Amino acid sequence: xxxxxxxxxxxxxxxxxxxxxxxxxxxxxxxxxxxxxxxxxxxxxxxxxxxxxxxxxxxxxxxxxxxxxxxxxxxxxxxxxxxxxxxxxxxxxxxxxxxxxxxxxxxxxxxxxxxxxxxxxxxxxxxxxxxxxxxxxxxxxxxxxxxxxxxxxxxxxxxxxxxxxxxxxxxxxxxxxxxxxxxxxxxxxxxxxxx
Amino acid sequence: xxxxxxxxxxxxxxxxxxxxxxxxxxxxxxxxxxxxxxxxxxxxxxxxxxxxxxxxxxxxxxxxxxxxxxxxxxxxxxxxxxxxxxxxxxxxxxxxxxxxxxxxxxxxxxxxxxxxxxxxxxxxxxxxxxxxxxxxxxxxxxxxxxxxxxxxxxxxxxxxxxxxxxxxxxxxxxxxxxxxxxxxxxxxxxxxxxx
DNA sequence: GTCTATATGCTGATAGAC
DNA sequence: GTCTATCAGCATATAGAC
Numbered sequence: 001x002x003x004x005x006x007x008x009x010x011x012x013x014x015x016x017x018x019x020x021x022x023x024x025x026x027x028x029x030x031x032x033x034x035x036x037x038x039x040x041x042x043x044x045x046x047x048x049x050x051x052x053x054x055x056x057x058x059x060x061x062x063x064x065x066x067x068x069x070x071x072x073x074x075x076x077x078x079x080x081x082x083x084x085x086x087x088x089x090x091x092x093x094x095x096x097x098x099x100x101x102x103x104x105x106x107x108x109x110x111x112x113x114x115x116x117x118x119x120x121x122x123x124x125x126x127x128x129x130x131x132x133x134x135x136x137x138x139x140x141x142x143x144x145x146x147x148x149x150x151x152x153x154x155x156x157x158x159x160x161x162x163x164x165x166x167x168x169x170x171x172x173x174x175x176x177x178x179x180x181x182x183x184x185x186x187x188x189x190x191x192x193x194x195x
Numbered sequence: 196x197x198x199x200x201x202x203x204x205x206x207x208x209x210x211x212x213x214x215x216x217x218x219x220x221x222x223x224x225x226x227x228x229x230x231x232x233x234x235x236x237x238x239x240x241x242x243x244x245x246x247x248x249x250x251x252x253x254x255x256x257x258x259x260x261x262x263x264x265x266x267x268x269x270x271x272x273x274x275x276x277x278x279x280x281x282x283x284x285x286x287x288x289x290x291x292x293x294x295x296x297x298x299x300x301x302x303x304x305x306x307x308x309x310x311x312x313x314x315x316x317x318x319x320x321x322x323x324x325x326x327x328x329x330x331x332x333x334x335x336x337x338x339x340x341x342x343x344x345x346x347x348x349x350x351x352x353x354x355x356x357x358x359x360x361x362x363x364x365x366x367x368x369x370x371x372x373x374x375x376x377x378x379x380x381x382x383x384x385x386x387x388x389x390x
Numbered sequence: 391g392t393c394t395a396t397a398t399g400c401t402g403a404t405a406g407a408c
Numbered sequence: 409g410t411c412t413a414t415c416a417g418c419a420t421a422t423a424g425a426c
Contacts, residue, residue, distance in 0.1 A: 008391075028308060030225035033419065047392050049421070113223060154371065154379055157364045158357050165356025169348075171315055176349065184349055192387040203409075229402060241404075242410050250402070393426075400419070408411075 015041045017065075018060050025103035029059050029114045048086055059111060060119040066104040067126035073097055074133060083141035086195055090134055090193045091189045092182045094163045099178065102167050109164070131156055138193065148194030208246045212235045212260075215253050220298035224254050224309045254306060255314040261299040262321035268292055269328060278336035279390055285329055286384045288376045289358045294373065297362050304359070326351055333388065343389030356382055 019040035023032045038045040052058040077093050079085055086096060090184055098105050108123075113122060135156040141147030151156045170181060214235035218227045229250055247253040272288050274280055293300050301314040303318075310318060330351040336342030350358045358380060365376060 002398055012391080019207065026308065028223060028225050030223050031309065034421085035419085043391090045420085046394080046422075050391065055420070081224035113221065149381075150379055151371065153364075155375065155383070157360055158383055159381065161360025161363065162353050165352055165360075166354065169352045176346065181349065184345055185353065187345075188350070188353055188387040191389055192383040194386055207409080228400075238409090239411055241412080245409065257399070266395085323395085391426105393424100395423085395425100397422080398414080398420095401417080402415105405413085406411100407413100408409105 012041065012043065012047070016048060016051050017062060020106065021103050023061055024059065024062070024111060025106045029055075029107075029111045056114075056116060056119070059107075060115060060123070062104070062113065063108050063115070063119075063123050064126070065163070066101070066108050067123060067130070070097060071126060071130055073114075074130070078133075082146075083085055083137050083144055084146055084190075086137045087141065087147075087189065087193070087195070090137060090161060091159075091186045094160070095166055095182050095185055096178070097165050098164055099170060105167055118136060131160060134160060141193065141195065146195055159192065162188070162192075207236065207238065207242070210329065211243060211246050211253075212257060215379055216257055216298050216302065218303045219254065219257070219306060224250075224302075224306045250309055251309075251314070254302075255310060255318070257299070258287070258303050258314075258318050259321070261296070261303050262318060262325070265292060266321060266325055269325070271315075273328075277334055277339055277341075279385075281332045282336065282384065282388070282390070283381055285332060286354075286358060286381045289355070290361055290380055291373070293359055294360050294365060300359070300362055326344050326355060329355060336388065336390065341390055350388060354387065357383070357387075 003122050016037065016144060019037050020032075023036055023040065034048055035045045036047050041048075048058075052061070074090075074093060074097075077089060108127075112120060112123065135152050138149050138152045138155050142149045142152065166181065166185065170176075176184075215227075215232050218231055218235060229243055230240045232253075233243050235245075247256070248347075269288060269292075272284060274284050300306075303322075307315060307318065327363065330347050333342060333344050333347045333350050337347065339343045361376065361380065365371075371379075
């Protein structure tokens, strides 16, 4: 009983981020008020400012956290046995990671324009780093002549757009299992790069 | 001189839509005020309500107009000589149409959540109709055994996402010409469906 | 750590003069 | 057709009680 009544700093922080993530994804950053976030958590609006200096920083930290988690998760998963195996690992990882966190993915793509320039630059750098991972695989594959990729940058953007698009239509418990979705996408990716 | 000074109804209407389109695309519907739109046009905020009953209708009409233009333009361009030729026509048309109106495309994808339910349903129906055009081509191609498409719905969503993605990175006057971009994307599409 | 109360300002939309 | 003036409400963020 060392803790005072009403003192919940270790759980309120994450709950604020969870509520903000969900509300931003559903209604958009600009359309969500700090009062709504507070109501979702069950505190008053003023209490939010114990955990974030302002609304903008709250958005930025959500996006930065997501992008860093994405990069770290890929680094933990990537395998080294040739460009083709790496491409399959990337495609399957990308789909799985994105299907697991639709709200964070949605925000990372849709709310870029609501970041202040400095914050935007930092998030963009992280995104670029992720894209570079795929581009390196395609370059290796082209160099080893196991893939036909006339422009690696274009192919990178095209494949990432295609894979990320799974979030716009896939619904859990729907017609297709995740494994089947992964397999079909991987086959399309493989063929698209002429492998 | 039959018209009163300050009467510009035939040009103010389109200018309001142009300004709203640009501002919504850049800053987001929720973040843009009617005053900002009016300032861009050079009128006072109250004058906007001579041309639209409210902000929501202004957004909806922009999106509906875009989707109807998309469908009409495709109907005018589609060719009938076999699934493969139709697929190429679709891929090239989609890229060209989308690169020509990045702001409208951006809004059509990003502001869906800001539509009231009834307006959302109407825009979604138009989008579905467009997707159905591609799906029909893929189904014909699979039936004629000139394409290998294990799931036409998934392939439809994957290809549209890939093609629409061109808007996120293509810049006029950049490294690649439009024709080259079209050709590379078409080759990826063709290979992706096993043709 | 959370509350209530509040400051300062902007929002969508309308009324009525010209 | 456009203007000015205005209403009522909600926004972010802060101050100070407990």
